[in-house]
Amino acid sequence: MSIINRDVMKLMDEWLFQGKTLILYGARQVGKTTLSKTILKAYQSDTGYYNCELLPVKQLFERQDLSEMKQVFADQRVLVFDEAQHIQGIGWILKTLHDTYPEMQMIATGSSSFSLSSEMQEPLTGRALEFMLFPFSYTELKQIYAPLDLKQAISTFMRFGQYPEIVLEETEQKRITLLHNLTSKYLFKDIYELENLKRPEILLRLLQALALQVGNEVSFHELSNHLSVHVKTVQRYLELLEKAFVIYRLKPLSRNLRIEINVKEKCYFYDLGIRNALINNFNPMDLRDDAGALWENFCFMERLKFLQSQGLVPQVYFWRTHTQKEIDYVEEHDGSFFAYEFKWNPKARQKKHTLFEEHYGGNVKTITPLNIDSLFHTTV
Numbered sequence: 001m002s003i004i005n006r007d008v009m010k011l012m013d014e015w016l017f018q019g020k021t022l023i024l025y026g027a028r029q030v031g032k033t034t035l036s037k038t039i040l041k042a043y044q045s046d047t048g049y050y051n052c053e054l055l056p057v058k059q060l061f062e063r064q065d066l067s068e069m070k071q072v073f074a075d076q077r078v079l080v081f082d083e084a085q086h087i088q089g090i091g092w093i094l095k096t097l098h099d100t101y102p103e104m105q106m107i108a109t110g111s112s113s114f115s116l117s118s119e120m121q122e123p124l125t126g127r128a129l130e131f132m133l134f135p136f137s138y139t140e141l142k143q144i145y146a147p148l149d150l151k152q153a154i155s156t157f158m159r160f161g162q163y164p165e166i167v168l169e170e171t172e173q174k175r176i177t178l179l180h181n182l183t184s185k186y187l188f189k190d191i192y193e194l195e196n197l198k199r200p201e202i203l204l205r206l207l208q209a210l211a212l213q214v215g216n217e218v219s220f221h222e223l224s225n226h227l228s229v230h231v232k233t234v235q236r237y238l239e240l241l242e243k244a245f246v247i248y249r250l251k252p253l254s255r256n257l258r259i260e261i262n263v264k265e266k267c268y269f270y271d272l273g274i275r276n277a278l279i280n281n282f283n284p285m286d287l288r289d290d291a292g293a294l295w296e297n298f299c300f301m302e303r304l305k306f307l308q309s310q311g312l313v314p315q316v317y318f319w320r321t322h323t324q325k326e327i328d329y330v331e332e333h334d335g336s337f338f339a340y341e342f343k344w345n346p347k348a349r350q351k352k353h354t355l356f357e358e359h360y361g362g363n364v365k366t367i368t369p370l371n372i373d374s375l376f377h378t379t380v
Contacts, residue, residue, distance in 0.1 A: 004143050004164070006035050007309035008131050013039075015129055016078075017105050021098050023120060024109045026133035027245035027270060028186040031164050032109040035133060036080040039107065048076040052086045061087045066100060077105060084108040085116040085190070091123035098127050112190035113243045135162040135271045137305035139376055154369055155285040158294045161273020172282070179277040187274065191240050202227055204278075206237050210247060210267045211278045215293035215328075217252075217264035217320070238267070245270050250300070253317035253330050253337075255359070266318055268297045295344035296328055299367050299375060303329065303340070306376045325355055327364060331379065338379040339364040346370045 012022055016039075026032050040047040050057045060072065061081075073079065079097075084090045094106055110116035120128060138150070138157070145153060160166050160175045163182065169175050188203055197203070205227055210218065224231045241247045250266040269275040272294055276282050285291050307314065315332040319339070329340040337360040339353070346368040353364045367375050 004136065004140055006031065006133065007137065007140060007305070008133055009035055009038065011309070011311065012107075012131055019102065019127075021094050021106045021108065021124060021128040023116070023124075023128050023130045024107065024133055025113050025116070025130065025245070026109070026111065027135075028111045028189065029163055029165065029182060030133050030135050030245075032111075032133050033082055034164075036082060036107055036109055040078055040080060043078050046075060046077040048073055048079045050079070050081050052081055052083045052090075058087055061093055062089065064089070064093060064096070066096065069097070070101070073101075073104070077103070079104055079106050081106065081108040083111060085110045085112045085119070089119070090116070091119040091121070094120075095123040095127060098124070111245070113245070117243075132308060134301070134305045134308075136164060136167050137162070137309070138302050138372070139306065139309070141167070151369065151372070154298070154372070158272055158285065158291075158298050159276060159282050161271040161276070163271055163273060166273055175273070176277075176282055179273045183274055183277045187246060188244075191244050195240060199229070199233075202229055202233070203237055203241070206234065207241065207246065207278050211269070211275045214268065214275065214290070215266070215296045218267055219264055246274065248301070248304070250316065250318055250329075253319045253332075253360075268300050270301060272297055292342075292344045295369075296342040299340070299342040299372075300329055302372075303375055310378055312378065319356060321355070325353075327353060327356055330360075333379065337362050340375070341366045343368050 008024070012024070015022060024032055024036065037049060040049060050061075052058060052061070060069065081087070081090070081094070084094075087093065090108065094108060097104065097106060108116070108120075117130075138154075141153075141162070142150060157167075160172070160179065163179075166175050166178055169178060188200070191197065191203065192200060206223065209223060209226055220231050220234050223234045227234065238247070238249065242249050246269065248268045248270060250268060252264065275297070281288070281290075285294075288294070304316075312333075317330045317332070318326070318328060319330050320326040327339045328342045331338045339356060339360075339362065341351070341364055343366055350366055356364065365374065
């Protein structure tokens with residue numbers, strides 16, 4: 001099996017033994033366990049790996065007996081708490097260990113930010129750093145693809161996504177089988193375990209509706225009517241899906257100009273293979289009527305992955321006016337704006353963006369499959 005070095009690992013390495021507990025978030029199956037075990041290998045026997053989904057591990061930590069834990073840890077220098085959200089009171093446990101044994105480096109991974117982050121925020125204030133592990137990025141995949149082959153593989157990524165197991169699988173039928181298994185068994189697992197949902201079937205119907213609206217603004221009221229549930233239920237489920245790393249909600253850029261839309265949001269999928277599995281559409285790109293929407297989703301997520309790899313955290317938006325003038329994606333860095341249009345067809349007519357440029361300055365960059373590498377440059 002090919003070994004692909006993850007960009008976030010370099011960022012985490014820089015903070016090892018710097019007095020911080022490291023928190024690694026990400027959806028299930030994106031490679032958090034593999035990454036954390038890779039970090040442990042560098043320290044050989046002076047390490048400890050604890051799968052927090054196992055009952056004996058849960059019981060050990062939830063007893064909160066420091067002397068007992070110290071006996072278990074012995075001379076371990078690096079400790080990994082994998083899927084740490086399963087330990088009740090994990091934030092206070094890590095805080096106590098952090099303060100009592102400062103020579104130890106602790107790493108906690110979690111699939112559910114809505115559980116883990118709330119557990120972490122207060123106890124570990126000032127003691128922890130957070131990192132995000134995405135499915136494979138386009139730039140990470142340069143390690144196993146020749147440049148021309150990588151560009152040709154873009155259409156495959158847009159159909160089947162970039163979960164590690166999917167990318168490394170060679171046949172399309174097995175990829176489809178794995179994606180359906182991932183969608184049915186893992187997609188909602190943390191939400192079902194950690195939230196008491198009165199109508200869990202709404203999650204699937206909501207996601208299917210969102211899958212058909214990628215690239216378009218979504219209306220809470222329209223979704224409410226479609227699903228026959230209250231608007232607040234829609235908003236709550238969207239929040240859960242975002243915190244479980246299934247969707248990313250992008251808000252509009254609005255500086256109170258009367259012409260701008262400032263209510264609706266866009267929803268992108270962290271992985272397009274998941275999106276396509278939800279509607280059971282893995283057709284080749286030349287047979288699809290949603291190619292433009294898939295390209296927009298793909299470019300948006302690849303840009304987010306790149307920004308993290310560079311340690312950049314700008315404000316991100318889309319922009320649209322009531323007269324249908326629009327820009328797919330906008331970043332704000334220290335008051336300066338940088339805008340992108342995503343066009344699957346390189347021959348598509350390029351629009352002028354005079355109104356946006358008058359209000360916010362700068363130029364709008366168009367990204368197509370031919371110049372995708374220009375997406376991976378810093379703008380500041």
